[in-house]
Structures are given as C-alpha cells and as structure tokens.
Amino acid sequence: MEANGQLPLEFGLNTAGLAPPPFDSLSELITFALDNVTGFINPAPTGPFAGRFANLTWNEKVAVFSAMESGLAGPEMVTLANALLLYTGLVSYSDAGVLNPLTGELIAEPVGWQISGYEGVSVGRNDYQGYYRGQRRAHEH
Amino acid sequence: MRDVIIIGAGGGGAVVAKELAEQGLDVLMLEAGRHTGDAEQEWPLYESASQGVLRWGPTNPAMGPWRREYAQASTAFQTAGVGGTTLQYFGNSPRAMPGSFAGYNGADKNLYDNNYLFPFSYDELKPYYRWVEKILPVQTAALGTKEEVFIRGAEGIGLHYERGKDVDQASFRPQQNAILQPGGHAGRTDDPQRLQFPQARGCTYCGHCYQGCSMPRRAPRNLKAKRSTYNSYAPMALTADLWSRHGKAAEIVDDAFVTQVLTEGSGASMKAVGVGFRIGATGETHVETARVVVMAAGAIETPRLWLNSGLPNDNGWVGKGLTTHATDVVTGVMPFETKGSQGPASAVRADFPGYGSFESFGGMPGAYAANAFLGSEAGIAGIYDHSGEVDQSGADVVGRLVGPALKETMSDIDRLASIVILTDDDVDPRNSVSLSSQPADENGPVPLVNAQTQNFTARTRSNREYLTKKAVELLKAAGATQVIRPKAPPSLIHMQSSMRMGSDPANSVVDENGEARAVQGLYIADNSSLANAVGGPNPTLTTQAIATRTAEKIMQKHFGGSGWVDARGQPITSVDPRITLACEKRGL
Numbered sequence A: 001m002e003a004n005g006q007l008p009l010e011f012g013l014n015t016a017g018l019a020p021p022p023f024d025s026l027s028e029l030i031t032f033a034l035d036n037v038t039g040f041i042n043p044a045p046t047g048p049f050a051g052r053f054a055n056l057t058w059n060e061k062v063a064v065f066s067a068m069e070s071g072l073a074g075p076e077m078v079t080l081a082n083a084l085l086l087y088t089g090l091v092s093y094s095d096a097g098v099l100n101p102l103t104g105e106l107i108a109e110p111v112g113w114q115i116s117g118y119e120g121v122s123v124g125r126n127d128y129q130g131y132y133r134g135q136r137r138a139h140e141h
Numbered sequence B: 001m002r003d004v005i006i007i008g009a010g011g012g013g014a015v016v017a018k019e020l021a022e023q024g025l026d027v028l029m030l031e032a033g034r035h036t037g038d039a040e041q042e043w044p045l046y047e048s049a050s051q052g053v054l055r056w057g058p059t060n061p062a063m064g065p066w067r068r069e070y071a072q073a074s075t076a077f078q079t080a081g082v083g084g085t086t087l088q089y090f091g092n093s094p095r096a097m098p099g100s101f102a103g104y105n106g107a108d109k110n111l112y113d114n115n116y117l118f119p120f121s122y123d124e125l126k127p128y129y130r131w132v133e134k135i136l137p138v139q140t141a142a143l144g145t146k147e148e149v150f151i152r153g154a155e156g157i158g159l160h161y162e163r164g165k166d167v168d169q170a171s172f173r174p175q176q177n178a179i180l181q182p183g184g185h186a187g188r189t190d191d192p193q194r195l196q197f198p199q200a201r202g203c204t205y206c207g208h209c210y211q212g213c214s215m216p217r218r219a220p221r222n223l224k225a226k227r228s229t230y231n232s233y234a235p236m237a238l239t240a241d242l243w244s245r246h247g248k249a250a251e252i253v254d255d256a257f258v259t260q261v262l263t264e265g266s267g268a269s270m271k272a273v274g275v276g277f278r279i280g281a282t283g284e285t286h287v288e289t290a291r292v293v294v295m296a297a298g299a300i301e302t303p304r305l306w307l308n309s310g311l312p313n314d315n316g317w318v319g320k321g322l323t324t325h326a327t328d329v330v331t332g333v334m335p336f337e338t339k340g341s342q343g344p345a346s347a348v349r350a351d352f353p354g355y356g357s358f359e360s361f362g363g364m365p366g367a368y369a370a371n372a373f374l375g376s377e378a379g380i381a382g383i384y385d386h387s388g389e390v391d392q393s394g395a396d397v398v399g400r401l402v403g404p405a406l407k408e409t410m411s412d413i414d415r416l417a418s419i420v421i422l423t424d425d426d427v428d429p430r431n432s433v434s435l436s437s438q439p440a441d442e443n444g445p446v447p448l449v450n451a452q453t454q455n456f457t458a459r460t461r462s463n464r465e466y467l468t469k470k471a472v473e474l475l476k477a478a479g480a481t482q483v484i485r486p487k488a489p490p491s492l493i494h495m496q497s498s499m500r501m502g503s504d505p506a507n508s509v510v511d512e513n514g515e516a517r518a519v520q521g522l523y524i525a526d527n528s529s530l531a532n533a534v535g536g537p538n539p540t541l542t543t544q545a546i547a548t549r550t551a552e553k554i555m556q557k558h559f560g561g562s563g564w565v566d567a568r569g570q571p572i573t574s575v576d577p578r579i580t581l582a583c584e585k586r587g588l
C-alpha cells in the first residue's frame, strides 16, 4: 500500500461499531481472519510483527488470499479478501492520506495522483470536442 | 392530515412531489438524508472528503455509515439526501428497450425476459418519457477525448450509429444525458476565472460527476450542470406556488427516516393512513397522516420499510426479483491520450437489444482504480484464478491487478478507456432484499441484499458474456494495446424491480398504476417498482417517467383530477427563468 493510504484506512478500520460483535473494530476482525487463515499456510512464521500474517513472505501472503478467495474458508472470507484488496487500492489512489479533515484542504499532493498522472481536482477542463457528426439533438422516431 | 406523504426525495420521489405540488396538492416529502444548503461549500471535490458527505449514512459525517448485510462481495451504492442517489449518478438518461414491455412484437421478441414484462406498452410510456426529458432536461452529450476513442472503436467494429431516442438495433450513440451541455467558456478552458456562471454554462468537464456536481460555480441551483433531482425536480416541488397557477409548495423534512408505514383495516380493505418517522439528530419520533402514501426510498429501503412495517406479503414477492444489470468492467490501455479522468463520467454508449448495453466511464483515480482493476471474483491476475471458467471475452489480462501490475497500468489515468457492462438480467426471486438477522440499527432491522453471481440465470450469464466480448472488441478496435477484465463482482449501482409492477398478481407487488396490491392508497414510485431490468439501459429516466404516470393515477383515483401529460404536453422545464426566480425568492 502507498504510505498515503495508511492513515484513513487505519481510521476506518479502528472505528468502533463498524464490525459485527464480538469484534470491537474492523481491524480486530480482519486481523483475526487473516491470522486464522495464515495458520493453514505457515503456522509459525517468524518476524518482527505482532500479527502472524504480517510476518509472512509475499508468496505466503498471496497464498493466504488465494485460500480466502477459493471459498474453502467460507463465503465471508471471499467477501473480506475482495473488500480488503479493493479498499486498499481505493484509498491508495485517492487523496485520503493527505486531506486535512478540519480545513478540507490537502496538506500535500497525494501520492496516488503522482503515480496515476492525475492532474488534480478542478472546476473545469478544456476537453470539449464538439458534437458527433454535428448532431445536437436525438430524433423522435 | 396531508394529501400525500412521499418517503424519500431521490430519483423517483421528487418527481411525484413536483407533479402533485404543481396540481395543488398538499405534499410532504420525508427524506432520511440532508437537504444540502450550499452545494459549492458542502460537496467537496476530493474523493475521500465526499465519502463522508455523499453517502448512505446519517447526516452527521462523524457517525459511521448505515449498515447493510450482503450475500456477495459487492455493496450497494445509495446516497442519502435530497436528490438521493441522483446526487452521485452520471445523468445517463436513455429510454428502456421496447422489448421489455407488454405488447412488443419485434422479430427479437424471444430475446427478452418475457415472464416479467412491464404491464403496459412502450408506446403508452412515450409521452411520459418526452415529458421528463423536457423537464430535466435531457440533452445529447457533446464529445470529449475519451468519447472520441470509444466512437472510433464502435465504428471500427461496424456498429450502427443510432440518431434517435428509441433503440431497435445494435448501435452506438452519444448519451442522452441529464446534463446541461457546455456553453460559453465551459469545456473550453481550465481557468477558474472564466469558469464562473454566466461566462460558463452547463458542464465544465471537471470530471467530478460523482462529487454531486456543483458546476458551474455561481450558477443558480436550478442551472447547475447535472440534473440530479436536487437541482431539477426538488426545487420545482418546493416552489410550485410561485410558478404554477394552481400550485402549492411542497414541504421537505430532512434527516427524517421513515420507520413505519401506518395502515387501517385488514384484508382487502387495508389502507395506508400515514407514516412514523425518526429525526436522526435528536432521536425524536413523529407520526404524520395522509390520504395517500408514496414509497420512494429506493430498491433496498422500500422493501426493508415494507417488511419492517409488517405489511402483507401474501405472494412472497416483497423484496424479490432484484435486478442489478449484472455489471462487468473492461479497460483498455491506449497508446495515446484518452483524458479518462476528465469530462462527464459517461457520455457515450452502445445498446444491444435483447442483451443489454454498455457505456464508457471515467473518473478520479481512487474510484477509477477500484472500479476498473480491483474487484474480482476470479482472483489476482496471473497468480490465481478461482472462477473455474476459461475466459472467452478476448481480454488480455483476466483477474484483479495488484502490486507492480496495478502501478504500471494505472501509471497514466489519462491513457485509460473503460467500459461498464449493463446486462439485461432476468428477474429471479433468488435475487432479493430481505431482513438481516444481524443487529438492527436505530431505524429497525437492516436489509440483507442478495445479488450473487451464482444466482444469475443462463440468459443473464450469456448476455453478460456477449456484451463483454463486444466491449473488448471495441476497445481493441479503438487501439488498445492491452485489455483488462478483472472479472469484477456485479457493482450494485443500478438496482431495480425488488417491488416489481406486473400484470400477474402472483408475481408482482404493485399493479400497473404503481399502487400496492395489498394496501390501498399506498404507491411505490422508485426503481423498486420497475417490472424488470428495462432491457439494460440505465434505469432512472424510466423510473421518472413511470413516477410521472403514477402521479397522474394518484390524482385521478384519490383527488378527482384528470391526467395532464399527453403527446402534445409542454411542461415548464426546470431551467426555465421562472424556476430560477422562484428558487431565488425562496432562498434555495
């Protein structure tokens, strides 16, 4: 994930009430789910992180997602895997990490804009190319 | 007691409100979300900021969204607030496919969802289409660069160019959009100084359709480019006394979540008498009574409210038959500029009667990456694929993109050309809205939405594949060096027919007039009341045409009036100077 997306993602994941009981937050639920599936791929990964999943190699992490998306770990895992990958990408490419919620202004140019060549928000663009074959009105039959 | 209470001021509800307020009825709209005061101030252009404001959730952005349960890996898009989901829609306003209606006798008749047709003919609806098209108004879209790319591809695969509004053969065309087309400097400059109304009029090509559309800056509310009902029908309803000779201003209460439809009597004489609602900010509850109640809370909330109100469901069709257009997405990487992040989100389309439609789309990078590359029912491209199918679409890459592949493909958003597939999907009772067993929220038991790909009928599947293949061909003919199909789970942007109208009482909730079969004086006038997937075209114009027809039926049956829409009808349009003046006078 681009550094940019991390803050809002953490905020969303740690907000109480978004996860079904018994979990207090989405991040608790996700950690639980990922670590559980990790147990089948590599029961005792070593590394500096508290969560088991975080200590896996790239290939092992892919294997965890593959297992989740295979449906073998239950339909909820399919949904969760898809949502995690989708939401991470969405946040990484959006302006989320650098938007000051108090002022509504950006504190820096979003990394997601730099890596996608996005020119930034605007009240208008210069891309009007006229009407196809000059036709401004559709006919009634 | 009011004449009419309307639940939800979105795509359909605001239409009924305007039509009946214009006739002089006492109309109250109850809207769960906010009534935005100053759109330019309140709707941010930033993607992440707008997610807290334009969303399905309480008016207080600090609170989490309203929860729903899903049976599949895709969530429903709905926006709370006056304007409803039209606040975020793209304004594409095609008419339905004629083959989705009763009485159709074209050579391709057998290609449609013939078990679940509209209970009246396409010709019956045409005057209502024309009426709504004038009021919004709907206009032929101009082209930007990404539209020219699409058209090059459409011409390249030999598609016919459709010049009319009624589609009877496979064809492409610029969209009929509920967007005022560019005038003055609009679309011709990126200099903010020259983009203020009235130097700029209509669509400024900013690329922020999804952020509510507050362009051009300084334009009066009814002259903003995108014709959400917030800009068009709702202000007309609220000022009906000022521009219509017999009109009476409708009233809106926002932050008002209806939790109960109240009835009297039982069996065949059960009748709607009012509603119970809850004010979000304070938690206060209220009751309002009316002679007629109109449900227009959208395809998920209308069945939820029906079920939470304990209304009858004798044939079991409440919430059943949800259609979603079984969407799919393909994207071409072009060796030239497409300006994929600029201009209206979608301004060109292709239609395939009997199969469905597809259209171009663009947008900001976060949503673009998510929609075009990240959702998948197959897996990660090149690494694993759990779909169990060999892809036949001709796409070069199948599955979602992650890591370096995503970075490489997204490295220039303005060289991408994307297409969303809108399948003519079958009504099927397995696709549904019911009540979830998860904990209720402050407004009652929450909905469970079931639109699983495995429930798609054989026709839905083959239509979806047919359209996707055509879209891949089009992108290649336009010059794509690579086409990516993530195999996205259907995105729930178009949801319809969950409280369907029909001629058969055994499989419909409302009759051909939009009135509930089980409860007198209770009408449904949103996407849920559509009979089917309208053949694939975007649904809102059809909902609005039928809502207009339903308003006439309400006037005729309950208030002794007569109809006002006919083939020669000339309504006042929402951009008329009288409406501008009325909005100013009322401080809208």
Ligand SMILES: Cc1cc2nc3c(=O)[nH]c(=O)nc-3n(C[C@H](O)[C@H](O)[C@H](O)COP(=O)(O)OP(=O)(O)OC[C@H]3O[C@@H](n4cnc5c(N)ncnc54)[C@H](O)[C@@H]3O)c2cc1C
Residues within 6 Å of the ligand: B007, B008, B009, B010, B011, B012, B013, B030, B031, B032, B033, B077, B078, B079, B080, B081, B082, B083, B084, B085, B086, B088, B089, B090, B091, B092, B093, B210, B256, B257, B258, B259, B296, B297, B298, B299, B301, B302, B305, B492, B493, B494, B495, B525, B526, B527, B528, B538, B539, B540, B541, B543
């Ligand atoms: C990104 C996107 C793009 C789209 N583009 C297009 C397009 O180009 N063309 C097209 O035709 N369609 C498009 N759509 C779909 C379009 O937005 C819907 O078809 C349309 O808004 C449906 O109208 P509706 O009245 O059924 O529901 P809504 O517009 O959602 O209105 C329902 C209203 O009821 C309110 N409500 C709900 N429950 C309650 C309650 N219990 N009490 C009080 N109020 C309540 C809601 O807050 C909402 O305001 C798009 C949708 C999305 C998400």
